[in-house]
Amino acid sequence: MARNEVPYKIYLTENEMPKDWYNVRADMKNKPAPLLNPGTHQPMTAEELGAVFCEDLVAQELDNDTRFIPIPEEIRSFYKMYRPSPLVRAYCLEEKLGTPAKIYYKFEGNNTSGSHKLNSAVAQAYYAKKQGLKGVTTETGAGQWGTALSMACSYFDLDCKVYMVKVSYEQKPFRREVMRVYGASVTPSPSDTTQVGRKILAEHPGTTGSLGCAISEAVEVAVSNPGYRYVLGSVLNQVLLHQSVIGLETKAALDKYGIKPDIIIGCAGGGSNLGGLISPFMGEKLRGEADYRFIAVEPASCPSFTRGVYAYDFADTGMVCPLAKMYTLGSDFIPSANHAGGLRYHGMSPILSQLYDDGMIEAVSVEQTKVFEAAEQFARVEGILPAPESSHAIRVAIDEALKCKENGEEKTIVFGLTGTGYFDLVAYEKFHEGEMNDYIPTDEELAAYRAKLPKVE
Amino acid sequence: MARNEVPYKIYLTENEMPKDWYNVRADMKNKPAPLLNPGTHQPMTAEELGAVFCEDLVAQELDNDTRFIPIPEEIRSFYKMYRPSPLVRAYCLEEKLGTPAKIYYKFEGNNTSGSHKLNSAVAQAYYAKKQGLKGVTTETGAGQWGTALSMACSYFDLDCKVYMVKVSYEQKPFRREVMRVYGASVTPSPSDTTQVGRKILAEHPGTTGSLGCAISEAVEVAVSNPGYRYVLGSVLNQVLLHQSVIGLETKAALDKYGIKPDIIIGCAGGGSNLGGLISPFMGEKLRGEADYRFIAVEPASCPSFTRGVYAYDFADTGMVCPLAKMYTLGSDFIPSANHAGGLRYHGMSPILSQLYDDGMIEAVSVEQTKVFEAAEQFARVEGILPAPESSHAIRVAIDEALKCKENGEEKTIVFGLTGTGYFDLVAYEKFHEGEMNDYIPTDEELAAYRAKLPKVE
Numbered sequence: 042m043a044r045n046e047v048p049y050k051i052y053l054t055e056n057e058m059p060k061d062w063y064n065v066r067a068d069m070k071n072k073p074a075p076l077l078n079p080g081t082h083q084p085m086t087a088e089e090l091g092a093v094f095c096e097d098l099v100a101q102e103l104d105n106d107t108r109f110i111p112i113p114e115e116i117r118s119f120y121k122m123y124r125p126s127p128l129v130r131a132y133c134l135e136e137k138l139g140t141p142a143k144i145y146y147k148f149e150g151n152n153t154s155g156s157h158k159l160n161s162a163v164a165q166a167y168y169a170k171k172q173g174l175k176g177v178t179t180e181t182g183a184g185q186w187g188t189a190l191s192m193a194c195s196y197f198d199l200d201c202k203v204y205m206v207k208v209s210y211e212q213k214p215f216r217r218e219v220m221r222v223y224g225a226s227v228t229p230s231p232s233d234t235t236q237v238g239r240k241i242l243a244e245h246p247g248t249t250g251s252l253g254c255a256i257s258e259a260v261e262v263a264v265s266n267p268g269y270r271y272v273l274g275s276v277l278n279q280v281l282l283h284q285s286v287i288g289l290e291t292k293a294a295l296d297k298y299g300i301k302p303d304i305i306i307g308c309a310g311g312g313s314n315l316g317g318l319i320s321p322f323m324g325e326k327l328r329g330e331a332d333y334r335f336i337a338v339e340p341a342s343c344p345s346f347t348r349g350v351y352a353y354d355f356a357d358t359g360m361v362c363p364l365a366k367m368y369t370l371g372s373d374f375i376p377s378a379n380h381a382g383g384l385r386y387h388g389m390s391p392i393l394s395q396l397y398d399d400g401m402i403e404a405v406s407v408e409q410t411k412v413f414e415a416a417e418q419f420a421r422v423e424g425i426l427p428a429p430e431s432s433h434a435i436r437v438a439i440d441e442a443l444k445c446k447e448n449g450e451e452k453t454i455v456f457g458l459t460g461t462g463y464f465d466l467v468a469y470e471k472f473h474e475g476e477m478n479d480y481i482p483t484d485e486e487l488a489a490y491r492a493k494l495p496k497v498e
Numbered sequence: 499m500a501r502n503e504v505p506y507k508i509y510l511t512e513n514e515m516p517k518d519w520y521n522v523r524a525d526m527k528n529k530p531a532p533l534l535n536p537g538t539h540q541p542m543t544a545e546e547l548g549a550v551f552c553e554d555l556v557a558q559e560l561d562n563d564t565r566f567i568p569i570p571e572e573i574r575s576f577y578k579m580y581r582p583s584p585l586v587r588a589y590c591l592e593e594k595l596g597t598p599a600k601i602y603y604k605f606e607g608n609n610t611s612g613s614h615k616l617n618s619a620v621a622q623a624y625y626a627k628k629q630g631l632k633g634v635t636t637e638t639g640a641g642q643w644g645t646a647l648s649m650a651c652s653y654f655d656l657d658c659k660v661y662m663v664k665v666s667y668e669q670k671p672f673r674r675e676v677m678r679v680y681g682a683s684v685t686p687s688p689s690d691t692t693q694v695g696r697k698i699l700a701e702h703p704g705t706t707g708s709l710g711c712a713i714s715e716a717v718e719v720a721v722s723n724p725g726y727r728y729v730l731g732s733v734l735n736q737v738l739l740h741q742s743v744i745g746l747e748t749k750a751a752l753d754k755y756g757i758k759p760d761i762i763i764g765c766a767g768g769g770s771n772l773g774g775l776i777s778p779f780m781g782e783k784l785r786g787e788a789d790y791r792f793i794a795v796e797p798a799s800c801p802s803f804t805r806g807v808y809a810y811d812f813a814d815t816g817m818v819c820p821l822a823k824m825y826t827l828g829s830d831f832i833p834s835a836n837h838a839g840g841l842r843y844h845g846m847s848p849i850l851s852q853l854y855d856d857g858m859i860e861a862v863s864v865e866q867t868k869v870f871e872a873a874e875q876f877a878r879v880e881g882i883l884p885a886p887e888s889s890h891a892i893r894v895a896i897d898e899a900l901k902c903k904e905n906g907e908e909k910t911i912v913f914g915l916t917g918t919g920y921f922d923l924v925a926y927e928k929f930h931e932g933e934m935n936d937y938i939p940t941d942e943e944l945a946a947y948r949a950k951l952p953k954v955e
Contacts, residue, residue, distance in 0.1 A: 048512045049578040055505045121506040122590065122881045133579065133653075151608050153883040153918070195878045196590075215923040221930055222877050420679050421652045424579045426610040461610070463920040466672040473678055
């Protein structure tokens with residue numbers, strides 16, 4: 042029986058952990074479009090970006106050519122506190138489904154931030170420290186990114202100012218408290234601590250905030266305080282670079298047992314997890330060395346890949362950030378309040394957007410009731426209570442495994458289990474109480490948001 | 499540098515995982531005192547215990563002689579979902595403290611129940627299923643045990659009825675919700691679903707409940723419903739047997755690198771974690787093969803070892819359970835409402851009580867403000883947000899490491915990090931707000947509880 046061949050959990054040794062990040066852009070023929078200055082519509086220079094981001098991160102953001110970028114030893118030391126993360130063979134789920142498919146998941150939730158976000162947070166904090174900065178600012182929605190950044194800043198003794206979407210700040214006091222354990226200051230957004238916050242509050246007095254608005258506040262604070270820079274947990278090229286550690290470990294673990302996946306599945310909000318998980322496999326596909334199916338799973342309530350357009354758009358509501366070419370729903374788009382999990386960003390990583398446009402990735406959208414059904418099924422057999430975000434990938438992994446059952450196919454499916462749901466129990470409660478519904482934006486609504494896209498020649 | 503010699507995390511392979519539990523009683527010259535029938539004060543027979551507990555568990559409870567008891571394959575399969583747990587070298591904490599001591603912790607929090615409790619829950623659920631039972635009943639305080647049991651019951655398709663101390667039920671709705679994900683029914687205790695609950699409610703209408711009271715309700719439901727048995731997450735001999743998996747893995751991991759600990763530290767409520775962690779090391783000490791210092795850490799607000807008496811006492815408030823000889827504060831004792839964490843049980847495992855009485859274990863009590871200071875210090879350098887219970891052990895591990903610094907001693911310290919604090923953020927918030935205080939019961943209070951101990955011959 043296969044249970045004896047492959048262990049339940051494949052762990053790499055510390056020596057087998059990646060020493061370099063992999064930069065998938067080096068293998069892309071069609072490079073992701075550059076960020077544009079929102080005023081001039083010219084590509085952002087390193088100097089312009091340096092006002093917002095740390096120097097080394099700017100270099101990584103702009104580097105489309107270097108295939109492997111060494112992971113500094115300080116970051117590798119931090120990684121060793123919670124990595125390598127296990128690649129788990131979902132024997133119990135396979136048995137429950139009665140599928141001939143072999144299912145694996147890369148579990149990134151075994152750290153206090155509860156998700157993969159820590160992989161990039163520690164890198165960004167390290168480079169800020171290296172540059173001699175006092176601190177960093179950021180936004181957070183559900184709070185995973187803010188928690189991860191506060192942990193990283195605490196380790197490197199950096200100040201950390203987090204702008205947290207107001208509705209999350211109020212509904213997720215525990216996330217706030219974890220950030221406080223790590224010494225971060227957390228401000229509900231929009232706030233009166235910034236010009237853009239005051240403007241938004243004046244125009245929309247009752248607003249519960251949005252990611253785009255929190256980004257605008259965090260950027261303003263970074264550029265107006267000497268010794269501060271802004272950091273972002275997803276979307277950017279640099280973040281996908283750092284998150285390649287997920288895919289590199291996954292590939293090394295599979296290679297150890299001679300396993301070749303057929304399908305690789307990840308949830309997609311801004312794209313950091315999916316991009317990181319698939320990147321070394323995508324590299325093989327881009328170089329013509331292997332073929333894989335990649336599936337991006339997004340919420341039907343925030344369908345940037347499946348119903349968005351590929352165009353330059355604002356990254357934030359306040360329009361202070363560079364323009365990014367991406368699959369987008371429009372920077373004003375905010376998913377229905379009924380949507381319980383993360384994956385709420387209006388756009389998608391420029392790298393993944395280009396790859397999707399080139400037909401290298403498939404995308405599906407799923408409704409949240411189906412997502413929570415998959416989450417509960419998974420929790421009961423695999424033990425882990427998954428985050429709602431991660432459960433999007435579970436949903437599609439189960440669907441693909443059931444197709445294998447129908448067709449008698451022994452495919453190997455790998456998905457990213459990005460995090461745990463310990464801070465998402467209000468959503469689980471809604472699910473159990475039947476209070477969850479699956480609002481999907483209408484074509485008319487989406488068209489109205491799209492009409493506000495900036496005109497870039 | 500030592501960082502190169504021992505990895506941050508020592509993982510056993512699946513083949514190196516224990517195949518037997520270790521029964522420390524086999525090596526004890528002075529066996530733990532038997533449970534007594536509360537009516538006759540005679541030792542409980544297997545038949546009497548069988549009305550409350552599963553057959554196989556009764557056999558384990560009474561077995562003082564068999565040194566190794568095989569772990570059934572079904573349980574080992576379940577263990578593989580979340581075990582082996584890592585033995586972590588606390589390099590970052592050592593560096594922060596500037597101590598020459600080498601600190602290791604066995605981390606049991608990487609599973610959805612958030613603690614070591616799952617190790618015994620799965621065993622107890624398995625034996626219940628094997629006996630063909632419909633379901634099990636139990637009590638839970640903070641909710642770790644109830645969560646663990648609901649996970650195990652879901653896996654083995656058993657009904658699970660949890661009586662949850664009312665104050666926790668109200669203050670920890672998220673724990674409730676996790677149990678619901680796993681299909682358990684959760685009732686706040688005292689409740690009107692049992693005779694003993696109705697009696698307690700009539701006598702103390704405003705009561706917020708206690709563990710002792712929830713035990714009484716769970717036992718009543720088990721004995722009055724055909725096909726049900728009662729299960730308990732700590733104190734009992736069988737539970738310490740199952741938890742020996744913690745110590746066995748710890749010892750195997752240390753042996754792999756030729757490391758001999760000097761001091762082994764665990765928090766102690768009912769004693770399941772401490773007993774499990776130390777048991778194979780205690781075996782060596784009992785057999786004269788090695789020497790170790792064992793330190794039990796308990797809250798100053800519930801000091802059963804350091805200020806209790808070694809005597810037969812009721813295990814529950816309703817006095818329906820057998821009498822156990824243990825270090826106890828009296829079965830009516832309830833720690834101050836200011837006490838934030840678990841470790842609230844009035845008594846201590848009979849095995850550990852005997853070993854403590856024989857001078858084989860030391861015990862210290864610590865105040866909770868100091869405990870949370872240690873918790874936060876640990877979280878910031880080691881990344882993991884610890885449970886308040888586990889943080890008792892962290893406190894004393896840090897204190898011992900600082901003594902090593904003073905004395906220039908390179909001792910090796912191992913402690914049990916039993917769980918994570920994700921569901922304890924209300925307590926962390928109180929700590930940050932300065933609302934935590936360190937109430938310690940007076941001698942007069944303790945004497946009053948002691949006066950109510952049952953008279954046993």
